[in-house]
Structure formats: C-alpha cells, structure tokens
C-alpha cells in the first residue's frame with residue numbers, strides 16, 4: 001500500500017511527540033537553571049525533578065520508538081532522506097542521553113527510586129568506575145547536542161512551511 005496519501009501522524013504518535021516535547025522543555029529548563037543560576041532557590045526547587053523526569057522520558061521514548069516502528073505503514077513518509085536521518089538522530093539521542101545517566105546512577109551505588117518505584121536499590125562498596133565515567137563524560141554533552149538538534153528540527157519545520165510544505169499540519173493534535 002502506498003503511504004503517499006497519508007495526511008498526518010496517528011493520534012498516539014502525535015500525543016507522544018507533544019507530550020515528550022513538553023517534558024524535554026522542562027528537562028532543559030532544569031539544566032539551564034542549574035548552569036545559569038546554580039544554588040539559587042529556583043535551582044533547588046527544579047533540580048530534584050531532573051532525574052525522575054529523565055527516567056519518565058526514557059520510558060516514553062522506548063514506547064514511542066516501538067510504536068513508531070509498529071505503526072510505520074500508517075504514518076506519513078518522511079519528506080526527504082535528510083528529514084529521516086534527522087528524526088533517527090533525535091530518537092538515538094533521546095535514548096542514549098537518559099541511558100548514560102541511568103548507567104552512571106547505577107554505577108554510583110546510590111539508590112534511585114523515581115516516583116517511588118524502587119528501580120535501583122543501591123549497593124555497598126566500590127562504585128563501578130566505567131559506568132560513572134561514561135555518564136560523566138557524555139551525558140551532559142550529548143544532552144546539549146540533543147537540544148541543538150531540537151532547535152535545528154524546529155527551524156526545519158518552519159523552513160519547510162516557507163517552501164510551501166505544511167509539515168506542521170501532519171503533527172498537529174486535532
């Protein structure tokens with residue numbers, strides 16, 4: 001079956017796209033406040049939400065990726081090879097960035113209970129150095145790279161619109 005006539009993404013794809021966009025906006029607010037206003041009252045208020053929100057994003061991106069694959073035939077085709085690669089890169093970073101942080105969290109030996117879910121009980125003794133090092137080296141850097149890619153993504157949406165291709169309509173919640 002040709003997918004050329006499909007006018008917009010499915011409902012679940014659209015809700016996941018915008019829900020995660022909101023959560024990511026929150027996530028980058030917490031990190032920006034952390035960098036720009038460290039140790040302020042606002043930082044102390046927002047930072048404790050970074051880890052649980054990041055965990056939630058991780059769960060959501062796995063669900064979204066699986067659903068995107070399962071529903072592939074009924075979604076509109078990418079407008080170009082570059083768009084396809086760009087979307088794949090966004091998925092890749094949305095997965096790798098929280099995974100590195102969770103790896104570091106585990107390796108640190110400290111307990112982690114997002115939303116009260118006993119995900120990691122922590123352990124006594126030496127921390128696992130390579131896990132901590134990988135997270136510390138790459139989590140923040142790749143996180144900022146994800147933000148740069150998101151800015152590029154939004155720019156391209158409006159660039160396509162100027163070219164007369166209304167891609168925004170394909171993702172709008174109606």
Ligand code: HEM
Nearest residue numbers: 027031051054055057097098101102105136139140143144
């Ligand atoms: C998609 C989800 C996530 C995004 C986009 C994200 C983004 C970021 C960014 C950009 C930074 C750098 C802040 C700086 O330059 O100081 C950062 C730091 C941090 N994140 Fe995340 N994060 C996510 C998920 C998580 C998760 C799941 C955890 C823990 C379970 C976590 C724990 C931390 C910690 C402890 C830091 C401070 C240390 C460091 O800079 O690496 N993050 N995050």
Ligand code: HEM
Nearest residue numbers: 017021024068078079087090091150154157167168170171
């Ligand atoms: C905030 C983080 C964002 C991320 C991580 C993200 C990621 C993605 C991804 C992976 C896709 C491919 C379709 C899918 O499987 O969902 C997509 C499509 C799309 N996104 Fe975003 N997005 C974000 C924000 C935005 C914003 C703010 C806009 C508004 C301008 C936007 C507009 C669109 C549109 C119009 C499409 C459909 C493109 C097409 O028709 O091929 N996105 N986005």
